[in-house]
Amino acid sequence: MTAVVDAPSGASPETAPEVGAVPTFDVTLRIRRYNPEVAGDEAYWEEFTVTAHGTDRVLDAMHKIKWELDGSLTFRRSCAHGICGSDAMRINGRNRLACKALLKDLNPDKPITIEPIKGLPVEKDLVVDMEPFFASYREIMPFLITSGNEPSKERLQSAEQRERYDDTTKCILCAACTSSCPVFWTDGQYFGPAAIVNAHRFIFDSRDEGGTQRLEILNDKEGVWRCRTTFNCTEACPRGIEVTKAIQEVKRAMITRAF
Amino acid sequence: MQTHQYDVVIVGAGGAGMRAALESSGRVRTAVISKLYPTRSHTGAAQGGMCAALANVEEDNWEWHTFDTVKGGDYLVDQDAAEIMAKEAIEAVLDLERMGLPFNRTPEGKIDQRRFGGHTRNHGEAAVRRSCYAADRTGHMILQTLYQQCVKQDVSFFNEFYVLDVLLSSDLSTGEVADGEPVAVSGVVAYELATGEIHLFRAKSVVFATGGAGKIYKTTSNAHTLTGDGMALALRRGIPLEDMEFFQFHPTGLAGLGILLSEAARGEGGILRNGDGERFMERYAPTIKDLAPRDIVARSMANEVREGRGAGPNKDYVLLDLTHLEPAHIDAKLPDITEFARTYLGIEPYTEPVPVYPTAHYAMGGIPTNINTEVLRNNTDVVQGLYAAGEVACVSVHGSNRLGTNSLLDINVFGKRAGIAAAAYAATVDWAELPEDPAAYVVGEIERMRDQPVGERVSDLRRELQESMDLNAQVFRTQESLTQALADIKHLKKRYGSVSVQDKGRRYNTDLLEALELGFLLELAEVVVVGALAREESRGGHFREDFPTRDDERFMMHTMAYQRPSSTAGETEIRLDHKPVIMTRYQPMERKY
Amino acid sequence: MAQTVTPSALEAPRSPRSPRSRRSTRTNYELYGWVFMRASGALLLVLIFGHLFMNLWVGEGINAIDFAFVGGKWSSPLWQTWDLLMLWLAMIHGTNGVRTIINDYAERDATRIVLKSALYLAFVVTVVLGTLVIFTFDPCPPNAPAELLASFCTA
Amino acid sequence: MPDAPAGTLYRGREGMWSWVAHRVTGFLIFFFLLVHVADTSLVRVSPEAYNAVIGTYKNPIMGLGELGLVAAIVFHAFNGIRVMLVDFWSQGTRHHRLMLWIVMGLFVVTMAAFTPRHLMNVFGGH
Numbered sequence A: 001m002t003a004v005v006d007a008p009s010g011a012s013p014e015t016a017p018e019v020g021a022v023p024t025f026d027v028t029l030r031i032r033r034y035n036p037e038v039a040g041d042e043a044y045w046e047e048f049t050v051t052a053h054g055t056d057r058v059l060d061a062m063h064k065i066k067w068e069l070d071g072s073l074t075f076r077r078s079c080a081h082g083i084c085g086s087d088a089m090r091i092n093g094r095n096r097l098a099c100k101a102l103l104k105d106l107n108p109d110k111p112i113t114i115e116p117i118k119g120l121p122v123e124k125d126l127v128v129d130m131e132p133f134f135a136s137y138r139e140i141m142p143f144l145i146t147s148g149n150e151p152s153k154e155r156l157q158s159a160e161q162r163e164r165y166d167d168t169t170k171c172i173l174c175a176a177c178t179s180s181c182p183v184f185w186t187d188g189q190y191f192g193p194a195a196i197v198n199a200h201r202f203i204f205d206s207r208d209e210g211g212t213q214r215l216e217i218l219n220d221k222e223g224v225w226r227c228r229t230t231f232n233c234t235e236a237c238p239r240g241i242e243v244t245k246a247i248q249e250v251k252r253a254m255i256t257r258a259f
Numbered sequence B: 001m002q003t004h005q006y007d008v009v010i011v012g013a014g015g016a017g018m019r020a021a022l023e024s025s026g027r028v029r030t031a032v033i034s035k036l037y038p039t040r041s042h043t044g045a046a047q048g049g050m051c052a053a054l055a056n057v058e059e060d061n062w063e064w065h066t067f068d069t070v071k072g073g074d075y076l077v078d079q080d081a082a083e084i085m086a087k088e089a090i091e092a093v094l095d096l097e098r099m100g101l102p103f104n105r106t107p108e109g110k111i112d113q114r115r116f117g118g119h120t121r122n123h124g125e126a127a128v129r130r131s132c133y134a135a136d137r138t139g140h141m142i143l144q145t146l147y148q149q150c151v152k153q154d155v156s157f158f159n160e161f162y163v164l165d166v167l168l169s170s171d172l173s174t175g176e177v178a179d180g181e182p183v184a185v186s187g188v189v190a191y192e193l194a195t196g197e198i199h200l201f202r203a204k205s206v207v208f209a210t211g212g213a214g215k216i217y218k219t220t221s222n223a224h225t226l227t228g229d230g231m232a233l234a235l236r237r238g239i240p241l242e243d244m245e246f247f248q249f250h251p252t253g254l255a256g257l258g259i260l261l262s263e264a265a266r267g268e269g270g271i272l273r274n275g276d277g278e279r280f281m282e283r284y285a286p287t288i289k290d291l292a293p294r295d296i297v298a299r300s301m302a303n304e305v306r307e308g309r310g311a312g313p314n315k316d317y318v319l320l321d322l323t324h325l326e327p328a329h330i331d332a333k334l335p336d337i338t339e340f341a342r343t344y345l346g347i348e349p350y351t352e353p354v355p356v357y358p359t360a361h362y363a364m365g366g367i368p369t370n371i372n373t374e375v376l377r378n379n380t381d382v383v384q385g386l387y388a389a390g391e392v393a394c395v396s397v398h399g400s401n402r403l404g405t406n407s408l409l410d411i412n413v414f415g416k417r418a419g420i421a422a423a424a425y426a427a428t429v430d431w432a433e434l435p436e437d438p439a440a441y442v443v444g445e446i447e448r449m450r451d452q453p454v455g456e457r458v459s460d461l462r463r464e465l466q467e468s469m470d471l472n473a474q475v476f477r478t479q480e481s482l483t484q485a486l487a488d489i490k491h492l493k494k495r496y497g498s499v500s501v502q503d504k505g506r507r508y509n510t511d512l513l514e515a516l517e518l519g520f521l522l523e524l525a526e527v528v529v530v531g532a533l534a535r536e537e538s539r540g541g542h543f544r545e546d547f548p549t550r551d552d553e554r555f556m557m558h559t560m561a562y563q564r565p566s567s568t569a570g571e572t573e574i575r576l577d578h579k580p581v582i583m584t585r586y587q588p589m590e591r592k593y
Numbered sequence C: 001m002a003q004t005v006t007p008s009a010l011e012a013p014r015s016p017r018s019p020r021s022r023r024s025t026r027t028n029y030e031l032y033g034w035v036f037m038r039a040s041g042a043l044l045l046v047l048i049f050g051h052l053f054m055n056l057w058v059g060e061g062i063n064a065i066d067f068a069f070v071g072g073k074w075s076s077p078l079w080q081t082w083d084l085l086m087l088w089l090a091m092i093h094g095t096n097g098v099r100t101i102i103n104d105y106a107e108r109d110a111t112r113i114v115l116k117s118a119l120y121l122a123f124v125v126t127v128v129l130g131t132l133v134i135f136t137f138d139p140c141p142p143n144a145p146a147e148l149l150a151s152f153c154t155a
Numbered sequence D: 001m002p003d004a005p006a007g008t009l010y011r012g013r014e015g016m017w018s019w020v021a022h023r024v025t026g027f028l029i030f031f032f033l034l035v036h037v038a039d040t041s042l043v044r045v046s047p048e049a050y051n052a053v054i055g056t057y058k059n060p061i062m063g064l065g066e067l068g069l070v071a072a073i074v075f076h077a078f079n080g081i082r083v084m085l086v087d088f089w090s091q092g093t094r095h096h097r098l099m100l101w102i103v104m105g106l107f108v109v110t111m112a113a114f115t116p117r118h119l120m121n122v123f124g125g126h
């Protein structure tokens, strides 16, 4: 690792630890583009072909396009390993994180289609306005609500109580679920699965005392009752959260409360 | 241009920024500016835990924690700061729990704790369970919990705003402002990604919490967006950077990718093996073996590979073996990182060892601050109203090597302190004078970049920088390799002058921002390399093969790097100075594990 | 000062915080509707399958249906109640279902109002008509040709 | 700024398509019900009128339509039960896909029993 590069351009095979011999292959990406600043205001499809390696993800291919072919291609991304929730997009018709979708799993024989997530206003290329999504999130009071004096130590919680809401603590607010929901696509007023998931995280936390208020908020006509259990959200969630299950648990909690 | 006025402006909405915001927004009018949506910040990537001597599962106390921190940092730690951090750790963890953070629990329902590298009982006797955790998503939970509290407090966020300049009452960059003269902050200039508009934020206090700079390297656990913006902005405005040559390489990045597998994997019993299947850490750190501090483990791994005992077809990585652990245990404690191995390498960690190699992880150095998080402009004077906390800052609790779990602690303890201090200061002072034409610099930079019709491509320059840094300034360094790196950087900086972007639009011009971020990376890389060249010793994360031992005689001191105009007009150079290390209880000893 | 002018066409697409736009409706109506869809669905399953079985399966199936058949059925209070219940439940269930569909796809308020008015009108007409028919039905209307009537009319 | 461009069809899986089918069948049945009540009320007008209308149901085209209607009802009914299990049974969401295949199985069995008999009645009749 101490070798001195002669020319800084040198890609050095011995310092690039690669796993086994990875074959390279060509992939074509068919990307839905939209530029708000050109007249016409129309979205259009554009195809790019790049060379990829065995462990490359869709995000790598998109970076290649942005860095080598067309710098104006615009998308959000940060962590590049599925934990920041920036790059939810529609890949071959389904919502996924570009940084978690391996090219080799996507049948590179056909062009891979990439579109912005549905149901949120598109700002540019794959960037959508996330504000309506976060507005719904904020509305369900996504914070611990307690009464009485703060304890001087931690609040106790058994491992079982902790386990009860574990699944929904994993949410990274990527919006893959909400923008996969056919009900959300219709008029965008539905709270959406992500907001419900985050309400669930508190409703079933033994330390929380705001459950009733949250249930009331989600009892709204744009709340849980709009869910038609289509499971698109569960399939789309990159964190493997059983989203529909969480929604159903919230519905059942409301029914129990009402009768 | 739009102008805003806030008592406190916090730059960065990661753990440190939001922790500060929670304190500050309750006291004075506060805005948080972040180039990412808060929940996209890289604090969310942190996995293993946050340590505090809660003694929930075994005997422990903050004094041992302080010692471990000092020793882990190879005695370059400012011990007053480390003491504060270890003491306030306990309240910091409890604060988070009371905000709702879902920690894993002990059978009694208390916060569970586990082992982590370098954390020991009674000054090194044996590994201690000090790290509080939530599976392997502790950072995610911290980030979410802090954001939740910010929603509760209705904190004002300016999301996807890039801060590109910090405004000071005098120009420090020439080095002509005398020591002792008062210098105050008056605001920041930001670029709104959505519209391309420039915003001026006038403020009494500014808190920098912009995180790390891992993207100066190619193989890194850091996000694409961790380009050291805050450090570089301070540097450009004449504020020094401290100890930048100390960069932590985390032992267990997924080979070839750099994606992190937390130390918790070893805390839970994982073992490192070389190509022959040998548990080689027994040779390098006989007492705590795989749980030795990161610099030692990373170096040992690199050494195994260098001496031909690597695994894999090219013998260029080692293996992290979890196969002896119960799958149920792995699922309960390490669900995310095992999924990384499955998703990205197609490896099943239940049955196969995972290929790993050191990955650039954490900047120990940063903007120098005192224990009240006030930014220092030299060894003693602070910039009034300017604060820094988190990875961007260097209070020097990490010295030359940060212990695992001490950073999530750092951002909470010093984030909180920064929020309180910034609000308190803002409450007592008047608005500082704004410089004339405050946005001129930023507007000029942007226009220059956008108007360049053709030129160098950002991605080429960035790749060359990252490759040179990986090759020449990584785990092992020599005078020769560092000189090469410096030459490369100088050359790249020249070429940066003619860089051009393809996207000429205003809206969501990420092309333009990548170009600006490259500028930050180049300047920071230069500071790292210049500091590393000057430090002719090996200490913590900085290992010079030509000077393989620690040299307290010459180098028991912090590096202070200043960017100053060079003799060639229009160019700058790095000038180095030093700052003494603060020692209170512990005298330097040889560091053995 | 180098003022960057933002053309009016480039107004900020969003503000740092968007106001809450949803007016909340904190009633239990959607909940009751949801429960009703399920309860009525379960009952309808029995009612409709019974109905279909009697009409289309037993005997000669659809060919056997004529005035006499209907007359025969509705002379029994069991089938009268059966069909009445079925009518009401199916209409409420169906109307509520179609209401949901309208809510989903009709985005403009005006369209919604028109479509829903039509829906509720259809509901009222159909339910009233059906109920009247079931209650006022005379299986042996005078002046009708005897061969069209159920056998008991002549008895 | 166009709001959300339509793009391609979302490639949802069993859950989404079963919902589409449930919605379409529910909608169809509703309109049939309106017509059905209307024609049945002709019994109040006169036996002749009723029999005339009911007679038109007995031609083969209407017979096939009737078959479609029954198919719609059968699917909607069985899938409705599945939806209720997803709603009320705690394990329902885990097994929704399996339950859909059971629904389809029951649907096929029911229709296999009904279709020949119905078609015999329609075509084989008088």
Ligand SMILES: Cc1cc2nc3c(=O)[nH]c(=O)nc-3n(C[C@H](O)[C@H](O)[C@H](O)COP(=O)(O)OP(=O)(O)OC[C@H]3O[C@@H](n4cnc5c(N)ncnc54)[C@H](O)[C@@H]3O)c2cc1C
Residues within 6 Å of the ligand: B011, B012, B013, B014, B015, B016, B017, B033, B034, B035, B036, B037, B038, B041, B042, B043, B044, B045, B046, B047, B048, B049, B050, B138, B139, B161, B162, B163, B164, B209, B210, B211, B212, B221, B222, B223, B226, B229, B230, B260, B262, B361, B362, B389, B390, B391, B392, B404, B405, B406, B407, B408, B409, B411
């Ligand atoms: C993979 C990984 C695992 C880790 N695991 C652990 C662990 O287990 N335990 C531990 O203690 N530490 C861990 N660390 C280290 C720790 O997570 C980080 O050091 C810490 O989270 C940094 O927090 P921060 O608030 O300083 O910065 P970040 O969370 O990185 O936040 C930076 C913020 O600044 C904003 N920003 C940056 N530039 C600008 C700009 N120009 N204008 C406006 N806003 C800007 C960003 O939008 C972001 O909101 C880990 C780090 C990594 C990468």
Ligand code: HEM
Residues within 6 Å of the ligand: A227, A228, A229, C037, C038, C040, C041, C042, C044, C045, C048, C090, C091, C093, C094, C095, C096, C097, C098, C100, C101, D019, D022, D023, D025, D026, D027, D029, D030, D031, D033, D073, D076, D077, D078, D080, D081, D083, D084
């Ligand atoms: C045969 C027994 C029936 C059962 C078990 C049944 C069950 C259900 C259930 C459970 C739902 C709710 C679905 C959801 O919320 O996702 C539903 C919806 C619906 N049903 Fe039925 N139903 C039956 C008969 C009918 C009839 C006779 C009609 C027509 C009049 C009808 C029309 C509808 C409509 C229009 C919907 C709304 C669909 C939607 O919103 O997607 N159903 N049914």
Ligand code: SF4
Residues within 6 Å of the ligand: A085, A170, A171, A172, A173, A174, A175, A176, A177, A178, A193, A194, A197, A236, A237, A238, A239, A240, A241, A243
């Ligand atoms: S529930 Fe899953 S898909 Fe939805 S926002 Fe959270 S992480 Fe993303």
Ligand code: F3S
Residues within 6 Å of the ligand: A177, A180, A181, A182, A183, A184, A192, A193, A226, A227, A228, A229, A230, A231, A232, A233, A234, A243, A244, A247
């Ligand atoms: S996709 Fe939508 S309909 Fe319900 S199950 Fe998920 S929220």
Ligand code: FES
Residues within 6 Å of the ligand: A076, A077, A078, A079, A080, A081, A082, A083, A084, A085, A086, A087, A088, A097, A098, A099, A100
């Ligand atoms: S880039 Fe962070 S989730 Fe994909």
